[in-house]
Amino acid sequence: MKTVNDIRDTFLDYFAANGHAKVASGPLVPHNDPTLMFTNAGMVQFKNVFTGAETRPYTRAATSQKCVRAGGKHNDLENVGYTARHHTFFEMLGNFSFGDYFKDTAIELAWTLITKEFALPKDKLLVTVYADDDQAFDLWKKIAGLPEDRIIRIATSDNFWAMGDTGPCGPCSEIFYDHGDHIPGGPPGSPDEDGDRFIEIWNLVFMQYEQKTPDERVDLPRPSIDTGMGLERIAAVMQGTHDNYEIDLMRGLIRASAEASGTAPDGPHKVSHRVIADHLRATAFLIADGVLPSNEGRGYVLRRIMRRAMRHAHLIGASEPLIWRLVPTLIGEMGRAYPELVRAKALISETLKLEETRFKKTLDRGLRLLDEETAALGDKGVLDGETAFKLYDTYGFPLDLTQDALRSRGLAVDEAGFNAAMARQRAEARKAWAGSGAAATDRIWFDLREDVGASEFLGYLKEEAQGRV
Ligand code: ATP
Ligand code: MG
Ligand code: MG
Ligand code: MG
DSSP states (O other): OOOHHHHHHHHHHHHHHTTOEEOOOOOSSOTTOTTOSSOOSGGGGGHHHHHTSSOOSOSEEEEEEEEEOSSSSSOOGGGBTTBSSOOSEEEEEEEEESSSSOHHHHHHHHHHIIIIISOOOGGGEEEEEETTOHHHHHHIIIIIOOOGGGEEEEOSGGGEEESSSSEEEEEEEEEEEEOOTTSOOOOTTSTTTTSSSEEEEEEEEEEEEEEEETTEEEEEEEEEEEEEEEHHHHHHHHTTOSOGGGSHHHHHHHHHHHHHHTSOTTSTTHHHHHHHHHHHHHHHHHHHTTOOOOSSHHHHHHHHHHHHHHHHHHHTTOOSOOGGGGHHHHHHHHTTTOHHHHHTHHHHHHHHHHHHHHHHHHHHHHHHHHHHHHGGGTTSOEEOHHHHHHHHHHHOOOHHHHHHHHHTTTOEEOHHHHHHHHHHHHHHHHHHHHHTTOOHHHHHHHHHHHHTTHHHHHHHHHHHHTTOO
16 A cells, blocks of 8 residues: 555656656745745745746746645635545645646646556546636547546636736646545535545646736746645545545544544544544644744634644543644654654644643633533524633633534534624723723733733633632
């Protein structure tokens, strides 16, 4: 069986043999783009190369890029634990042409890799093209010999990629694998496409235009290629499963979580082990790239991921901090490909342990409160915004953690009520402050504190004052 590590190597070696420079993954916090929360695709480190603002000593490159899709435009956090194919952290394999080869070579290289090197059966593969991209349609017919009914034209933005409102853009073509009719889900473009049967493994972007203004689009003189293939998804296909969480690497993490908690990996706590395995990766890689849990921005996304994982550790009955104990297993699986994990080992472990220790008591008490407040709601109810806000403010529960806790019971949160409670509390705090005749410097301190989400921080202080933490 080819392991995840083997598949990553095969991909990079294949493209190197085809004239591509092997380039290391860029960091999860993009250097060149303050508007982007986390690196979420392989092309991010090459943005300026595609626009021509920057040149490199190569015109073809291949990478395995660390990606996080939690927060920001692409957000798969809510999918984790619910689909077989989404992670918050994943690796995106990609090959890139910077004004070098275009559509025909890109399709040829992709098709040869998956059907020859990876030996996927042709009759399980289908592709989508952008509705008016006749060129791509014809190339798939000619190069891959795919019958017309397995080249699906899609008219939505799913198959048209743009860097932003202006800049390079173009049609894309997605390659899907059919895991078989024992899995629910329909083909791309059908009403039930959102299942796990037809899984998108590879996205080829044909950058052929430049959007000059909202109304003016011109042909790029030297079109480019950007592709992205989910390593975990292709590994699943090659390891004979439709489920990303069944691949060797994820199984290793799930086993570690099961052993550390003395529970079965696939028993009643299956989902929790999966979420922990996923969130462990996101946490470790984010910390290794310099993000620390905090109450604002990237740090708050990290904190939310960590706390979601901690709720699942609670569900599997862990009475002591658990997730930090899985770090050595993760490093055993991924440390060779990503030495930054090895370097940051102590920081990752200590940060996890501290955050788990700090959150544990309020987590236990908050979950009890949540149980009490929802006991009478049945299975279709809505938790009031005041309680959700109290959980946030006093117990450090991010709103999405409360929502996640209720989702499996079919319950929702009154979000508008939550926001109203938050706004009211801020207004009151501001009023009290203004009434105290505070000097301008104090006011600046107040604004700062508010920016970093002081309510949660004050929650801890309140608990501390009562001797409960
Ligand atoms: P999907 O439609 O399945 O959500 P996508 O179209 O959003 O995927 P792309 O932006 O095209 O994904 O990213 C390129 C590839 O990265 C996808 O073809 C897929 O193989 C992989 N991928 C995307 N999102 C995830 C994720 N959350 N977890 C694991 N792999 C992913
Ligand atoms: Mg997606
Ligand atoms: Mg897609
Ligand atoms: Mg896609």
